[in-house]
Amino acid sequence: xxxxxxxxxxxxxxxxxxxxxxxxxxxxxxxxxxxxxxxxxxxxxxxxxxxxxxxxxxxxxxxxxxxxxxxxxxxxxxxxxxxxxxxxxxxxxxxxxxxxxxxxxxxxx
Numbered sequence: 085x086x087x088x089x090x091x092x093x094x095x096x097x098x099x100x101x102x103x104x105x106x107x108x109x110x111x112x113x114x115x116x117x118x119x120x121x122x123x124x125x126x127x128x129x130x131x132x133x134x135x136x137x138x139x140x141x142x143x144x145x146x147x148x149x150x151x152x153x154x155x156x157x158x159x160x161x162x163x164x165x166x167x168x169x170x171x172x173x174x175x176x177x178x179x180x181x182x183x184x185x186x187x188x189x190x191x192x193x
Contacts, residue, residue: 085122085150086122086172087111087112087113087122088109088110088111088112088173089109089110089111089112090105090108090109090172090173091108091109092171094108095108095170095173095175095176096170098173098176099170099176099179099180099183100180100183102176102177102180105173105176108173109173121136121140121142123136123137123138123140124136124137125137125149128147131143132144132145134147153171155169155171168182
């Protein structure tokens, strides 16, 4: 779902220092070249071929398919409305902005 790998357990290091994100990331395409494909898979067949949602076809010997994850607020509407998550690199600037005016902070992890 993303063009860059981010070392998620290190994201907290970028709180109050967004520039640290660069040391926690690398670009998949730079490392894997044409072997890296970013897109939604429409179909995979038993001939080791896949078709992406955009219509492109690829053949492969093996495939690593990342499905992503979601934050769970366990039905707590206040946390869903007011809580901020640290799941992706783009969450860090939002959190840093919120921390500037926060009167209190609670960390759940």
